[in-house]
Amino acid sequence: MLVCNNPALARRFTNQRMDTAMCNARRNNTTQVPNTLIQLGILLDQPDMRTVCRTVDGQDYIFQGISGRIQDNSVSLVFASERMITFLQSCDYLHINVSVVGKLRKPYCCQIFNVLTKYGSAVIPIVRVLMRERTEAAYMALFNHLRALAPNLQPTRLHCDFEGAQVNAIRQSFPGCVVEGSLWNYGVQCSSEAFKLGLSPLAARNDLVLSFIKCLCAAPLLPAGLIEPGVEEIWREVQASGWADDLEPLFVYFRRDWLPHVAELSVYDCPRRTSYCCYSDNRMLAYVSPQNDQNIWCLLRGFVQAEHLSWSDKLAIDRREVVSDSRKWKEIAKERRVCRLIRRLDKNEISPGRVLKETSHFVAAAVHYGLQLNNRVSYSQSSNDSD
Numbered sequence: 001m002l003v004c005n006n007p008a009l010a011r012r013f014t015n016q017r018m019d020t021a022m023c024n025a026r027r028n029n030t031t032q033v034p035n036t037l038i039q040l041g042i043l044l045d046q047p048d049m050r051t052v053c054r055t056v057d058g059q060d061y062i063f064q065g066i067s068g069r070i071q072d073n074s075v076s077l078v079f080a081s082e083r084m085i086t087f088l089q090s091c092d093y094l095h096i097n098v099s100v101v102g103k104l105r106k107p108y109c110c111q112i113f114n115v116l117t118k119y120g121s122a123v124i125p126i127v128r129v130l131m132r133e134r135t136e137a138a139y140m141a142l143f144n145h146l147r148a149l150a151p152n153l154q155p156t157r158l159h160c161d162f163e164g165a166q167v168n169a170i171r172q173s174f175p176g177c178v179v180e181g182s183l184w185n186y187g188v189q190c191s192s193e194a195f196k197l198g199l200s201p202l203a204a205r206n207d208l209v210l211s212f213i214k215c216l217c218a219a220p221l222l223p224a225g226l227i228e229p230g231v232e233e234i235w236r237e238v239q240a241s242g243w244a245d246d247l248e249p250l251f252v253y254f255r256r257d258w259l260p261h262v263a264e265l266s267v268y269d270c271p272r273r274t275s276y277c278c279y280s281d282n283r284m285l286a287y288v289s290p291q292n293d294q295n296i297w298c299l300l301r302g303f304v305q306a307e308h309l310s311w312s313d314k315l316a317i318d319r320r321e322v323v324s325d326s327r328k329w330k331e332i333a334k335e336r337r338v339c340r341l342i343r344r345l346d347k348n349e350i351s352p353g354r355v356l357k358e359t360s361h362f363v364a365a366a367v368h369y370g371l372q373l374n375n376r377v378s379y380s381q382s383s384n385d386s387d
Contacts, residue, residue: 033296037075037107037132040296041066044077052300055081056308067129067145074138076113078145079303080127083311088126089152091117096160097281098134104299110134113142116281120317123280124310128303139169147173161185167264181264187217187363190254191370197249200371212238212247214360214367216254221338221359224266226345226352228259233353268342284309338362 034040043049044063053063060081068074080088099112113129127146131138147153158170159180167179194200194213203210215234222230231254238247258265288309289302341358344350350358 034107037077037109037130038066038070040107040130041075041077052297053079053304055304055311062303062307064149065145068132068138068141072135072137073133074135074141075132076138076142076145077130078127078142078149079129079300080149081307081311084126084307085150087124087314088115088146089150091119091126092154092156093117094155094158096158096166098161098163099282099285104296107296108132112285114281115146119314122310122313122317123284124314125281125284125306126310128306134163134165136165136169139166140172143169143173162189162261162264179264181220181267183220183267183363184366186220186258186265187366188370190217190250190258191367193253193370194250195371197253199246199250200373202246203371204373208241209243209247210367211357211360212241212243213250213371214363215353215356216250217363217367217370218356218359219254219258220265220267221342221362222266222345222352222355223268224262227262227266230352230356231259233351234356237353 034043044053045065050061050063053061055062060083062079062081064078064080064085067076067078095116095118097114097116099114101109101112107130109130109132111131111134113131114125115127115129116123116125118124129142131142155174155177157178157180158174159182160166160170162181162185170177170179191213194203199209199213203213212234216231219227219231231251235251238244238251284306285302288305289299338359341350341355345352345355
């Protein structure tokens with residue numbers, strides 16, 4: 001902070017006048033922000049703008065071109081270094097993370113689409129995409145562009161959110177890939193529907209109602225073929241308890257929107273039952289991108305820094321150096337508990353409904369977040385606790 005010791009000058013150069021002058025100087029010395037993604041892509045392709053996307057070590061560039069067409073609003077800008085593209089082709093288990101753009105006003109984009117993987121004990125973001133729209137055409141154009149950049153890309157498992165356009169595009173682009181959903185994402189969506197139905201005050205007052213909602217949100221932990229029997233077993237208990245009139249709309253919602261998609265819904269045999277990798281990536285983006293004064297140039301500098309951190313983690317793991325794993329002991333204990341219950345279920349020692357009741361507290365954080373209860377925990381903390 002500058003302090004003027006001359007009272008006469010201090011009266012002339014007020015904070016308001018200095019702020020205006022500084023804003024004008026910054027505007028005159030900074031490249032104008034484009035209005036659209038296509039304009040930004042053309043600008044980044046100019047030779048004098050290549051330094052914007054140059055990696056920290058100066059050996060690579062992260063801008064990989066434009067996908068999609070203006071006519072159907074499927075334009076996307078792809079950011080990944082050549083070394084990350086090479087690494088991508090060796091990955092068979094990928095995670096897709098969709099981040100909110102935040103305070104970025106222009107160019108307009110609806111989301112940041114991220115492709116990442118778990119490498120050793122570290123989460124490695126590989127590709128970041130600024131997307132104009134989240135339509136199936138936009139996803140198809142993006143995946144075609146990625147396959148052109150990485151011809152040997154053939155993931156065997158792909159972990160993503162329950163977004164219809166995204167899932168359809170993945171299945172068309174990678175026919176042999178197993179699409180996995182996220183336990184946390186489903187729990188938030190299902191409990192958010194309960195909030196829309198006005199069940200939040202009732203759940204806050206009545207532990208039994210809250211436990212029934214938790215049981216419904218734990219349904220993905222069952223094998224696909226046992227999800228419906230398990231939910232119906234819980235529904236019979238709801239009827240016997242006298243809460244059927246209040247909870248019936250929520251169970252109707254489950255049967256209508258989720259039951260036809262039990263193949264993706266079930267995380268019974270998934271190596272990673274929730275998208276904690278994605279929340280780790282969100283924290284990295286928040287760390288490298290300023291949140292108070294964010295524009296597209298700040299965001300691109302954050303992409304460059306994130307690429308450097310991720311590549312450094314990969315090299316450290318290749319050298320067998322220790323890279324910290326953020327997974328907590330209680331998450332490991334929960335996972336062991338789920339595995340024991342599933343083994344008992346396989347031996348017909350317990351019913352599917354019993355499994356839902358025994359595991360319902362595992363999804364408590366997601367349920368509290370979706371119901372917007374006063375005692376919910378923070379988003380980043382609760383996402384880790386739902387693993």
